[in-house]
Amino acid sequence: xxxxxxxxxxxxxxxxxxxxxxxxxxxxxxxxxxxxxxxxxxxxxxxxxxxxxxxxxxxxxxxxxxxxxxxxxxxxxxxxxxxxxxxxxxxxxxxxxxxxxxxxxxxxxxxxxxxxxxxxxxxxxxxxxxxxxxxxxxxxxxxxxxxxxxxxxxxxxxxxxxxxxxxxxxxxxxxxxxxxxxxxxxxxxxx
Amino acid sequence: xxxxxxxxxxxxxxxxxxxxxxxxxxxxxxxxxxxxxxxxxxxxxxxxxxxxxxxxxxxxxxxxxxxxxxxxxxxxxxxxxxxxxxxxxxxxxxxxxxxxxxxxxxxxxxxxxxxxxxxxxxxxxxxxxxxxxxxxxxxxxxxxxxxxxxxxxxxxxxxxxxxxxxxxxxxxxxxxxxxxxxxxxxxxxxxxxxxxxxxxxxxxx
Numbered sequence: 001x002x003x004x005x006x007x008x009x010x011x012x013x014x015x016x017x018x019x020x021x022x023x024x025x026x027x028x029x030x031x032x033x034x035x036x037x038x039x040x041x042x043x044x045x046x047x048x049x050x051x052x053x054x055x056x057x058x059x060x061x062x063x064x065x066x067x068x069x070x071x072x073x074x075x076x077x078x079x080x081x082x083x084x085x086x087x088x089x090x091x092x093x094x095x096x097x098x099x100x101x102x103x104x105x106x107x108x109x110x111x112x113x114x115x116x117x118x119x120x121x122x123x124x125x126x127x128x129x130x131x132x133x134x135x136x137x138x139x140x141x142x143x144x145x146x147x148x149x150x151x152x153x154x155x156x157x158x159x160x161x162x163x164x165x166x167x168x169x170x171x172x173x174x175x176x177x178x179x180x181x182x183x184x185x186x187x188x189x190x191x
Numbered sequence: 192x193x194x195x196x197x198x199x200x201x202x203x204x205x206x207x208x209x210x211x212x213x214x215x216x217x218x219x220x221x222x223x224x225x226x227x228x229x230x231x232x233x234x235x236x237x238x239x240x241x242x243x244x245x246x247x248x249x250x251x252x253x254x255x256x257x258x259x260x261x262x263x264x265x266x267x268x269x270x271x272x273x274x275x276x277x278x279x280x281x282x283x284x285x286x287x288x289x290x291x292x293x294x295x296x297x298x299x300x301x302x303x304x305x306x307x308x309x310x311x312x313x314x315x316x317x318x319x320x321x322x323x324x325x326x327x328x329x330x331x332x333x334x335x336x337x338x339x340x341x342x343x344x345x346x347x348x349x350x351x352x353x354x355x356x357x358x359x360x361x362x363x364x365x366x367x368x369x370x371x372x373x374x375x376x377x378x379x380x381x382x383x384x385x386x387x388x389x390x391x392x393x394x395x396x
Contacts, residue, residue, distance in 0.1 A: 056234045066227070
């Protein structure tokens with residue numbers, strides 16, 4: 001089960017054949033994937049931080065897109081850009097977490113985190129019970145696997161991004177579903 | 192609710208959430224206008240980690256036969272990995288030297304469109320007996336050190352042009368001036384340049 005996104009294949013084909021410029025095709029790919037990228041990030045971050053990291057993700061992609069390596073034959077089902085964006089979201093999130101840890105360690109006198117104001121998107125999440133339960137129940141890696149699978153990222157790409165085997169991705173997905181179900185069946189119980 | 196119901200509901204909720212995502216309508220145009228030059232610490236760390244992971248994947252895929260394959264007119268795949276190890280350490284040393292406010296007591300002649308051939312040959316020769324595992328370890332340690340510097344250096348060091356030992360003609364007055372942030376991205380570019388060619392040569396994905 002995946003979110004039915006439009007295909008990146010025609011954009012890649014047009015770019016590979018030189019029909020469109022790198023900049024125009026970049027904007028087309030941004031339009032295609034801006035929502036899943038933002039959703040991936042904002043499920044784990046405040047909206048301000050998600051905005052900042054989305055800029056980083058698209059900056060990295062822009063730089064790489066200028067010299068994108070197209071295979072001799074473009075497979076219509078392949079989603080190399082979606083895979084790249086998922087991996088880049090994962091890496092920029094990891095960088096952000098490390099920066100946060102450094103800031104916390106270097107600012108011991110600070111009396112804890114200031115809660116970010118809840119934006120409309122976060123409120124939107126709260127009414128979605130299953131996703132909220134998944135967010136509560138899953139480990140960071142399980143959540144990363146779950147939302148990637150829901151977006152249609154291949155198990156291979158997820159495995160490479162997380163540095164685990166494809167079998168571990170499959171197990172992580174099943175575990176995420178089971179944990180979500182457990183929270184829904186017994187709200188408030190330890191997951 | 193059984194697990195299939197949970198899966199279906201998660202899928203529906205995720206799809207609705209993605210549709211509702213509030214995105215920046217100007218971001219694509221702003222990124223194009225900036226030519227991708229809005230460099231931040233997460234960008235630097237993510238790029239460095241990306242190549243660090245790519246080296247780990249290559250290491251896992253290389254056996255002795257593949258490592259002995261000729262990758263350029265003179266260098267084997269092993270030689271290219273050792274070459275990248277020498278540059279990983281050199282990039283790390285240069286960044287740390289600038290961060291310490293110290294001066295460089297050497298030059299690297301980097302002939303335009305040819306490269307630092309004498310320096311490359313010398314460093315490769317210094318590592319002649321180095322094992323492939325040790326070369327990958329050198330890359331990993333140096334890249335990890337640069338990642339730490341990408342997160343820890345003050346802004347005025349990371350994003351201000353510094354004078355480096357590279358020079359196009361051997362003259363100290365013509366030494367490169369570049370931001371350490373850009374030097375970090377240059378390392379990533381150089382690593383990927385060679386990694387892509389090794390992958391193509393060995394038919395690795």
